[in-house]
Amino acid sequence: MRDVIVNYDINDYKAKTELTSEKLFITIITALRSYDNIRTAREAQSASRLKSSFLATMSHEIRTPMNAVLGMLELMSHTGLDDDQMEMLFTARDAAGTLLRIIDDILDFSKIEAGRMDIECHPVALGPLVEGVADMLAAQARKRALDLHVHIDPAIPELLMGDPLRLRQVLYNLTGNAIKFTEKGGVTLSVRCLPGAAPGRALVRVAVQDTGIGIDDDVQKQLFQPFTQAESSTSRRFGGTGLGLSISRRLIDLMQGRIGLDSALGQGSTFWFEIDLAVAQEQPVAAPQPALPSLAGLTVLVAAETQALRDTVNCYIEAAGGRVAGDGQPWNVAVVVPRPGDVWPDLPLGKPAVLVAAADSVRPAGLPSGTVQIGRPVRRVPLIRAVASAAGQETAARAAASPLRQGRGEPPPIEVAMAQGRLVLVAEDQPVNQMVIRRQLSLLGIAAEVTEDGRQALTAWRTGRFGLVLTDCNMPEMDGFELTAAIREAETGTGLRTPIIALTANAMAGESQRCLAAGMDGFLAKPLELDRLDRCLAQWLPPLSDGGAKAAPPPLLDTTPGDATRGDTTAVLNLARTLELFSVLDDEARAFLSDFLGAARPLADGLVHAFTLDDAGAARREAHALAGVAKSAGADVLARVADRVEEALVQGKVDEARQAAKAVPGALEQVAAAIASL
Structure with missing residues (x-):
């Protein structure tokens, strides 16, 4: 033992100790670096989330007043302005629209950078979608004296599976750029099927060809990069962020497609993309509508x-x-x-x-x-x-x-209806719903005044001119429940009671009892058909032969939505709703459906945006409003999806509602395609 101890090489011990210390040091340094990398990555991820949240919030905060500006400018255009005033108004409207597009570009680019851009998969009617994009840009082309031409290959399947919202965005970017950068001639937007697709799939090529000056080869290599335009003077000349092509490329990448450009100086440019889409196996249930006529024999x-x-x-x-x-x-x-x-x-x-x-x-x-x-x-x-x-x-x-619905003559003048006790007050915040209820009452020969929220309705009611109040339940400023409470409080001790009927898209269990408990006299679920509205009016308004007071009838509890949404068969676009209002599918009826789309798109965008901000309250309001306008226009599939979102939010199932909301853009595009085909 002594020899072992004496002969032990102290240097060997030192070497092992130093080696162990070195390993420990390296391990600690490596761990610290890993921790620092993890912390840096987490901080970057957190910063990215904060940036996306900030941009989303700022986008919403800017978009909201800008939408109000655009809306008021649109209303102002119908007030009899002279030519100079109209020119200034159009300039202001174009500038506001440009600002909104820039905001959307920045927000979309931020989402893509943060990996938060999801591609949905819904049935898409590609032909009408492409034609709809061309319609949106037609005025811009006319302003530049350009011919905008669309060609849809008849071999394109009627319905494909894809993301209609993002497809429209790419088409809008490419076609809008072509119009913007073409001085003379025209732009052609074409869609065709390519050979080689697998069974049950379609390989689609979309091309936007212009007669512009073309793009140099060196510039083409950089054109799909963010913040890039063909010339440094381009942004000064035409405006824009230079993000449109970059966003389009990344969206097509997310769709597993490819995008490219064929161009030469002096020969114009063709931007194109190719995507492989599945053919929709199940056709949506369509409401009866006039079939596309045959031209055989002509x-x-x-x-x-x-x-x-x-x-x-x-x-x-x-x-x-x-x-x-x-x-x-x-x-x-x-x-x-x-x-x-x-x-x-x-x-x-x-x-x-x-x-x-x-x-x-x-x-x-x-x-x-x-x-x-x-x-x-x-x-x-x-x-x-x-x-x-x-x-x-x-x-x-x-x-x-198109069965013709006969009305009952023109509504009487306001003064006559007031003297008869048959003047109806309507409280409804959605313009499409206002148009529907106003026209329904007119067809039934009933005079009415329409207000935009409960506060306006209360002011109007205080004039004492109305024999019946029809009110939506969810409105800004003052909702239908608050309006009812204010009216009932004002009636206390007077011996008077104005009938109040709820009009709402919320047909969930318990809603009717909630309305009665709030002091209302009845409940009508949307979509509201003429027959049910007629029965309600007959029940609560004094007959024309007797202008005196009558005993209060039992509460009206019609919680049954119209036939369009009853049962398992749901129509993308139930034309019966439109034909009930307009009798025939004329220009006025088509304008109504176009107005519906104009109202539905911001609501659908707002619903998606609310989930981005994790704002369940805002999501519920947007879903409710979207369901209401959809039911009024006969967009039954969209209405059912919005109802599903609202119901899940009411029950506190936010994740379920978020998942259900993913179907909203696709449902809206199906409606848009159906309207485009009329």
């Missing part, structure tokens, strides 16, 4: 200024069963497409024709009988319907499919 003469436009019109006519007349051949109907700004061509006397021109073009006098005018860009369904209508084949079908 020979159509096509007169258009470009070969591309002629090819498109020819393609649509032949796909509908018609024949295109050759030179010198007899024909039944002419389709004439003059160049924007050109004078109207001379049309053969005694021959029906379809004129394709901008919506704001002046219709010339002395056109042959049977002449039909449709807007540009050319869209397949309106073109086919117009040709059939000009040939006299569409009128009978439309009449058979």
Whole structure:
């Protein structure tokens, strides 16, 4: 043992100790560095979340007043301004719209950078979606004297599975850029199917071709990078953030597609993307509507200024069963497409024709009988319907499919209705719902005044002119429950009681009892059909033969929504709602549906945005409002989705509501596609 101790090499001990210390030191330093890296990564992640949250919040805070500015400018445009004032108004409106687009670009880019951009998968009617984008940009093209042309391959399946919101965004970016940077000529937006797709799928190529000056090869390599434009002077000349193409590229990447550019100086540019989409297996249940007519037996003469436009019109006519007349051949109907700004061509006397021109073009006098005018860009369904209508084949079908609802004459003057005790006060904040209830009451011969919230309604009620109050339950400033409480308090000790009926999209259990407990006399669930509204009015308004008071009837508890939403069969667009209001599917009815889309899109965006901010209260308000306008317009699928979101939020199931809300954009796009096809 002594020898072992004496002969032990102290240097060996020191070496081992030093080695162990070195390892320990390295381990500690490595751990500290790892911790620092983790902390840095977490701080970066937290900073990214904070940045995204900040940008989302700021975007919302800026967008809200800007929407108000745009809305007031739109209202101001209908107040009889002179030419100079209208020019200033349009300038202000364009500037506000540009600011909103810049805000959206920055917010979307931030979401993509933070990895928070989700791609949804819903049924998409790609043809109407593309045509809808062209419609939105048509005025911009006309302002620059450009021809905007759309061609949809008839081989495109009716419904594909994709993200309609993001597809529209990419299309809007590419087409908007093409219009912005093209000085003369035009822009062509085309969609076609490529060969080689797997069974049950479609390989789609979308191309935006312009007649601009083209882009140099060196610039092309940088063009899809953020904050990049072809020239340094571009942003000064045209405005914009330079984010549109970068966002488009990243969105297409997220869709597992590819995007590119073919261009040469002096030869224009073609921006394109290709995506592989599944064909939707289940078609949405569609409400009965006039079927697309067949053009079999018709020979159509096509007169258009470009070969591309002629090819498109020819393609649509032949796909509908018609024949295109050759030179010198007899024909039944002419389709004439003059160049924007050109004078109207001379049309053969005694021959029906379809004129394709901008919506704001002046219709010339002395056109042959049977002449039909449709807007540009050319869209397949309106073109086919117009040709059939000009040939006299569409009128009978439309009449058979559109049962006419007879009204009861014009509503009496306000003073007469007030003297009869039959003047109705309506409290409703959504413009689409206001239009619906106003028209329904008019069809029933009832005079009414409409207010935008409970506070305005209370002020109007205090005048003592109204025999019945119809109120929405969820409104800004003062809701329907607060309005009812204020009215009942004011009536205390007077011996008077004004009937108050709730109109609401909330058909959940317990809502009717809540309305009665608040002092209301009845409850009508949206969508509200004329028959149910008529029964309500008959129950609560004094009959025309007797203007005196009558005993209060039992409470009205009609919690049954209209037939459109009953059962498992749900329509994307239930035209029965529109036909009930307008009798026929005319321009006024289409304008109503267009107004509905204009009201629904901000509500849908607000719903998605509320979940981004984790604001369940705001999400519930947006879902309720969206369900209401959707039911009023017959958008049953969208209404059901919004109802599902609201119900989950009421029950405190935020995650379930968030998941349900993901279906909102797709449902809205289905409605938009259905409206576009009318």
